[in-house]
Amino acid sequence: MKIPSNIVTLIAGITLTLISLWYGQNHGLMPIAASAEAAEVDGLFNLMMTIATGLFLLVEGVIIYSVIKFRRKEGDTTDGPPIEGNVPLEIVWTAIPTVIVFILAIYSFEVYNTLGGLDPMASHDHLASHNHHEMVAMDEGNSQLIAMNGEKVALGLGQSPYLEESSPLNVNVNGIQYAWIFTYPDTGIVSGELHVPVDRPVQLNMSGGDVLHAFWLPEFRIKQDVIPGRESQLTFTPTKVGQYPVICAELCGAYHGGMKTTLTVHSAEDYQQWLQDNTIAQTPNSEQLAVNSEQ
Template identity: 60%
Template sequence: MPVAASENAKEVDKLFNFMMTIATGLFLIVEGALVYSLIKFRRKKGDTSDGPHIEGNVALEIVWTAIPTVIVFILAFYSFQTYNKLGGLDPVNSRNVPPQQIAIDNNDDQIALGIGKSFGKEALQVNVQAMQYAWLFTYPETGIVSGELHVPNNQPVQLNMTAKDVLHAFWVPQLRLKQDTIPGRQSIISFIPSLKGDYPIVCAELCGPYHGGMKSVLHVEDQDSYEEWIKSNQPVQEAYLEKTLTVDDSSSNEKFLTSYIENMDTEKDTVAELTHNYSHQDS
């Protein structure tokens, strides 16, 4: 298993190790009995007689039905407990959804999908948009838009995710978290990172020919380097925003952009789509 980079991951690992222990024990008992019988009850040379005729054994059948049943119930109970501990039944996944910056059609009455405890306003909110074939992370508090996810260590993070085109899946093996991102709907995961480092963000849902290249990086940093990253990214964004706002006073982004892309062999539809997205992010 890769390193466990969050508190959630440790819970998942405990469940996994428990299941693995039972499975290994069962494997050894069943295979051991098989190998033992192969050797012990092998036909002796010259022995052509039949084996003893055995017709069922009620006690034995009850035992070998009861033991797996008990094991399955224990595993079901333990899995459910872990799911609950990770926040699977938490209200974050019902109505209490923070406003998304990216426009989503009609999600007021829908239940948000996902897993994670509800940390409320305490959590760092990051909006995640998945698209063919990239991840886009927006920090609503600072206005930063990034292709990488930076989070401070030991602080709750809530990812509000959606997809622009087709189904994708946000997966960070080191967090033991995987969640589909869905066009037109919001899904949420929350976690508390507990180990500094850089971890891969992988798309885990076949989403098109370049699906394999749809990767990004999760940087779990100490508070200082995180704030430094925020600072170093913010001025660029602000300067850019100011520039676009002053030039673009007629709210016709298309006109503004057209002068730049005239020689770039770009379709008019693409420009329209781009400006559409920008106007959503501004509001």
């Protein structure tokens, strides 16, 4: 019995689609997702992986099929058929990638917006709608600050919708060759490692002390340039207690590869303990002062 070729094509198409859909969700290429924002980025990545798997199987499948099916028969020294082109086929293989690119462009813009990427632009709209206020563009050496009533407009991932519910933990981040320095404005703690409580939004206010750096949290799926003389922001909500790498992702000099530290996500109680331990440790002579004042 001979199976009609359109049935074979249909079955091959369904199989290819099912394999692509499965692999798009089970590629295992990403580290664990430890922030509320990670699911957005992973959704986009998984879609791209699904499409890439389908295209890979289609192209490689056709090549392998052709190599076997159209192999030269023994003793056959005739020329191959003269094929000049196939207009419908060429239209199809141009139209499909165009549609894919449009879908990915719209989807990735949506993800960027959801993570608060357009928030700094919203600040610009805010500026524009208050144009009776003075907007000043200042040149400070080679760095530019845009200011309105002394207020800087930050770059980067600003207020994400996840932040609207509770007040974020603010941490100032300074990137220098070759370390990250974290300052907690509420308590005055200065640390070389970042410590945050789980499930509370964090807002990093970042600036560079010397050259360009980039603050990257792979497990949180976020990365932001850190620029001298200009503030940038990064917001996220940690969802899993643990220790995660903080990596500089901008070639910043000879020891760039060593510009790493850790982000520790604590339970709420552990974080309070860490705050307490470090507040005492970093207040110089506080006990001595207390003793002195009793005398």
